[in-house]
Amino acid sequence: xxxxxxxxxxxxxxxxxxxxxxxxxxxxxxxxxxxxxxxxxxxxxxxxxxxxxxxxxxxxxxxxxxxxxxxxxxxxxxxxxxxxxxxxxxxxxxxxxxxxxxxxxxxxxxxxxxxxxxxxxxxxxxxxxxxxxxxxxxxxxxxxxxxxxxxxxxxxxxxxxxxxxxxxxxxxxxxxxxxxxxxxxxxxxxxxxxxxxxxxxxxxxxxxxxxxxxxxxxxxxxxxxxxxxxxxxxxxxxxxxxxxxxxxxxxxxxxxxxxxxxxxxxxxxxxxxxxxxxxxxxxxxxxxxxxxxxxxxxxxxxxxxxxxxxxxxxxxxxxxxxxxxxxxxxxxxxxxxxxxxxxxxxxxxxxxxxxxxxxxxxxxxx
Amino acid sequence: xxxxxxxxxxxxxxxxxxxxxxxxxxxxxxxxxxxxxxxxxxxxxxxxxxxxxxxxxxxxxxxxxxxxxxxxxxxxxxxxxxxxxxxxxxxxxxxxxxxxxxxxxxxxxxxxxxxxxxxxxxxxxxxxxxxxxxxxxxxxxxxxxxxxxxxxxxxxxxxxxxxxxxxxxxxxxxxxxxxxxxxxxxxxxxxxxxxxxxxxxxxxxxxxxxxxxxxxxxxxxxxxxxxxxxxxxxxxxxxxxxxxxxxxxxxxxxxxxxxxxxxxxxxxxxxxxxxxxxxxxxxxxxxxxxxxxxxxxxxxxxxxxxxxxxxxxxxxxxxxxxxxxxxxxxxxxxxxxxxxxxxxxxxxxxxxxxxxxxxxxxxxxx
Numbered sequence: 001x002x003x004x005x006x007x008x009x010x011x012x013x014x015x016x017x018x019x020x021x022x023x024x025x026x027x028x029x030x031x032x033x034x035x036x037x038x039x040x041x042x043x044x045x046x047x048x049x050x051x052x053x054x055x056x057x058x059x060x061x062x063x064x065x066x067x068x069x070x071x072x073x074x075x076x077x078x079x080x081x082x083x084x085x086x087x088x089x090x091x092x093x094x095x096x097x098x099x100x101x102x103x104x105x106x107x108x109x110x111x112x113x114x115x116x117x118x119x120x121x122x123x124x125x126x127x128x129x130x131x132x133x134x135x136x137x138x139x140x141x142x143x144x145x146x147x148x149x150x151x152x153x154x155x156x157x158x159x160x161x162x163x164x165x166x167x168x169x170x171x172x173x174x175x176x177x178x179x180x181x182x183x184x185x186x187x188x189x190x191x192x193x194x195x196x197x198x199x200x201x202x203x204x205x206x207x208x209x210x211x212x213x214x215x216x217x218x219x220x221x222x223x224x225x226x227x228x229x230x231x232x233x234x235x236x237x238x239x240x241x242x243x244x245x246x247x248x249x250x251x252x253x254x255x256x257x258x259x260x261x262x263x264x265x266x267x268x269x270x271x272x273x274x275x276x277x278x279x280x281x282x283x284x285x286x287x288x289x290x291x292x293x294x295x296x297x298x299x300x301x302x303x304x305x306x307x308x309x310x311x312x313x314x315x316x317x318x319x320x321x322x323x324x325x326x327x328x329x330x331x332x333x334x335x336x337x338x339x340x341x342x343x344x345x346x347x348x349x350x351x352x353x354x355x356x357x358x359x360x361x362x363x364x365x366x
Numbered sequence: 367x368x369x370x371x372x373x374x375x376x377x378x379x380x381x382x383x384x385x386x387x388x389x390x391x392x393x394x395x396x397x398x399x400x401x402x403x404x405x406x407x408x409x410x411x412x413x414x415x416x417x418x419x420x421x422x423x424x425x426x427x428x429x430x431x432x433x434x435x436x437x438x439x440x441x442x443x444x445x446x447x448x449x450x451x452x453x454x455x456x457x458x459x460x461x462x463x464x465x466x467x468x469x470x471x472x473x474x475x476x477x478x479x480x481x482x483x484x485x486x487x488x489x490x491x492x493x494x495x496x497x498x499x500x501x502x503x504x505x506x507x508x509x510x511x512x513x514x515x516x517x518x519x520x521x522x523x524x525x526x527x528x529x530x531x532x533x534x535x536x537x538x539x540x541x542x543x544x545x546x547x548x549x550x551x552x553x554x555x556x557x558x559x560x561x562x563x564x565x566x567x568x569x570x571x572x573x574x575x576x577x578x579x580x581x582x583x584x585x586x587x588x589x590x591x592x593x594x595x596x597x598x599x600x601x602x603x604x605x606x607x608x609x610x611x612x613x614x615x616x617x618x619x620x621x622x623x624x625x626x627x628x629x630x631x632x633x634x635x636x637x638x639x640x641x642x643x644x645x646x647x648x649x650x651x652x653x654x655x656x657x658x659x660x661x662x663x664x665x666x667x668x669x670x671x672x673x674x675x676x677x678x679x680x681x682x683x684x685x686x687x688x689x690x691x692x693x694x695x696x697x698x699x700x701x702x703x704x705x706x707x708x709x710x711x712x713x714x715x716x717x718x719x720x721x722x723x724x725x726x727x728x729x730x731x732x
Contacts, residue, residue, distance in 0.1 A: 122642055179564045200591055266561035
């Protein structure tokens with residue numbers, strides 16, 4: 001039975017389906033709906049300080065008794081680099097002129113902070129079922145403290161080497177993040193987007209290399225893609241973009257419109273929005289400034305430029321400066337509620353497995 | 367039964383497995399072995415003139431009565447561009463100095479020619495079972511003449527738009543070439559490698575868009591990946607890199623050594639070897655000159671530089687200048703004969719389907 005395996009045992013869920021953490025796009029309502037439907041809802045905590053994190057943990061515990069995943073970043077905080085930062089500010093200045101907006105005078109790191117001791121202390125007070133990291137893992141001391149809470153530990157790998165490193169450092173399961181995935185690449189032992197690997201290759205290669213359950217991510221959006229991930233050997237899937245099509249997703253109207261038109265809009269990896277490679281719907285800023293450039297500032301300083309541009313432009317219905325995160329399978333997704341989507345996915349996967357079972361020959365042949 | 371469907375009916379084969387055409391790496395011996403084993407062997411004809419093509423057709427008809435696929439390019443022949451060509455020659459000159467080789471004084475288009483009337487006439491004399499094209503299709507007049515021979519017509523799509531165009535222009539089946547694939551991207555309605563799509567996303571999206579059988583290509587190398595392609599809806603698969611591991615592959619010793627070490631060598635799309643994006647094992651020339659650069663000459667003029675560099679360097683055991691075409695699943699492949707590989711793939715796929723069938727619930731649940 002595909003719905004129950006080592007991964008669901010680990011998480012305490014009834015389905016091996018993880019809703020991807022998506023800052024600004026997936027809040028408590030979506031995560032709780034997913035977990036109540038048997039999956040693992042996720043909460044993106046990178047933009048929260050320790051106090052806000054404590055509030056979210058409290059609110060989550062009141063909203064559901066089901067397992068939830070709290071996700072944190074562990075990027076290296078950007079150092080001072082005034083020359084590179086000023087070059088980037090100069091390069092983007094014409095956009096601020098065009099929108100008649102005051103340009104920032106420096107690139108602040110903003111609210112997105114790596115996981116640290118203060119946040120760890122908050123987790124220790126009220127440990128969630130699962131803690132996931134992106135961009136590798138925090139220090140061994142913090143990893144040990146998170147694991148000591150009883151929370152299960154997961155993180156994303158974009159290469160076989162990264163998967164091995166995550167297991168060596170204590171991960172209970174590994175997300176194999178295929179090239180198709182929307183949002184930021186979890187890469188942490190490489191910084192070269194050119195060598196990133198598609199799911200059909202990455203998933204079995206990682207499965208062959210490690211001994212913990214593998215969660216397939218990237219391009220998973222319907223019953224066919226879930227079934228394919230299972231065939232490749234994945235124990236479960238992590239789904240992002242398809243959840244952006246749900247009623248519960250907290251995205252702007254223009255982002256939703258862009259997703260609905262995504263059959264006709266390409267996506268690409270770009271570092272112009274944040275400083276790190278992330279997959280987004282191609283727009284003007286990506287085309288004019290990237291999509292990948294060596295001039296981009298250190299993550300997450302890029303947001304100091306793109307956040308004000310985006311807010312101002314979106315208010316006028318313009319997507320030119322928005323990081324509209326989107327995977328390569330958006331065209332397979334449909335508007336629905338989270339519960340409808342989960343239900344259709346489970347029923348559909350089961351039907352698809354049954355249909356395909358008929359394709360197999362008895363083991364005696366051929 | 368997965369082995370028999372509309373695609374095998376179309377090709378007259380007993381298995382829906384196509385060996386990818388690979389110029390210089392896969393000759394008549396490999397193609398015949400694959401076709402005799404029930405698949406569709408392919409012959410890369412882009413480097414052959416009409417006389418050589420006639421000889422190959424003759425030799426093939428003597429070697430097997432099974433269906434074979436003859437593959438041609440249909441790129442736009444490069445125009446004159448002396449300034450761009452000279453810049454490229456100047457940029458590569460230090461490599462010739464280093465190897466103590468005379469540098470070419472111009473970029474000739476060399477032997478790789480697009481499909482034309484002369485080649486079409488040869489096909490009309492002795493039509494193969496299948497004719498495949500790369501980089502789109504030739505003129506409508508030539509397409510009509512090829513189809514009039516009775517040969518089935520296929521070509522590669524890297525986007526949904528390209529798949530629709532291929533069907534509209536008469537293709538009997540379409541190869542969905544995922545981002546993972548080794549060798550040249552078949553792209554012909556886009557020239558932007560940044561928006562190319564991974565197989566998990568591309569295959570179902572193309573299947574939803576067209577009404578002819580879809581052949582999955584890119585990262586298919588073992589039973590798991592074949593089964594995943596079937597789950598995504600593909601009628602069959604095209605396999606390239608895994609066939610390079612067979613005894614019959616006509617590749618240099620150093621290319622074979624590189625493939626065997628490919629677990630530890632990344633691949634990337636690059637246009638520095640030929641002028642068009644192609645996936646190769648990362649080497650010095652890709653790192654120093656690309657992997658993708660706007661300065662690259664028009665395809666196939668790049669070979670005028672890389673062919674002499676490669677020949678000279680490989681003779682010394684050096685892979686620095688070689689286009690070692692390789693997909694992202696090389697690590698899943700094993701040395702074998704073509705017949706052993708085909709046998710293991712078919713038995714393995716069937717076993718895997720049987721195993722996975724046990725995961726499905728009865729249709730009444732859940």
